[in-house]
Amino acid sequence: MNTIALLPHSKHILPEGRLKLVISRVCDIRMVTESMTDKRPFALGMIAPNHEPETISHIPAIATTVSIIDFNTQDSGLLEIIVEGIDTISVSTLTMAYDNLLTATYEPCVQWAPISINHDSQPLADKLKLLFESTPEISNIYQQTSYNNATWVCQRWLEVIPIDIKYKQSLIHHPTANMTIRFLLQLLQTIT
Structure with missing residues (x-):
């Protein structure tokens, strides 16, 4: 089984998608720092817009691995990153670290092949x-x-x-x- 850091978020991303995120929690800053230092992806898990990451007890099974393609610090001191979706994964178990950072064990999902736009689509x-x-x-x-x-x-x-x-x-x-x-x-x- 593979393991990956997982960020639950109400904004959703899939392969080849891009998303701007504001990172504020200490555990998420650690995750971003480790991702950038080690040049490794993390995963974004879908949660409903009215949920907070600290209260998550269940993440839907399919998440997306992402890589950081840009970052900067806002005037408020918060970290802003732009991520790009890589692959979908199937999450099987979650583990929470001392600082609330989630780690997931996962298996790769079948990735959607390209389909040409036709008259109907x-x-x-x-x-x-x-x-x-x-x-x-x-x-x-x-x-x-x-x-x-x-x-x-x-x-x-x-x-x-x-x-x-x-x-x-x-x-x-x-x-x-x-x-x-x-x-x-x-x-x-x-x-x-």
Whole structure:
């Protein structure tokens, strides 16, 4: 079994996604420092927006390993980092250290292969592009986008769409993005 430091967070990330995080807890600063010093990833685990990491007793099974691609210190003294998703993993057990840092044992998950955008899935890419263009805090952290890859598009939607974590986890658990493509197309039809 592999082990990795795990940060529970209400912001979600999947492979090739990018996310800006503000790090404030002592244990998380230790995790970031060790990650940068040893050039090793840590994992981001999905929690609901109304939960605090200190009260977490259960993390959903699928998390994402991430690497730090940029960092700086805010005027307030807090650490701000930008992470990029690497792979999804299946978490089996959690251990909490003396300072509340979580460590997870895990197995790798099957990663979604790229799927080309076609006529049917094009609306997903078009609407995501509009979302990114209207949300500079998201678009500014992406130097590259892959609007022609339905897998990449679906993963970005799953990161930002406000649906229950159990539904996100269920979709991510599938071996390909096909189920997520169908789900998102249906969801966007009901919204528009």
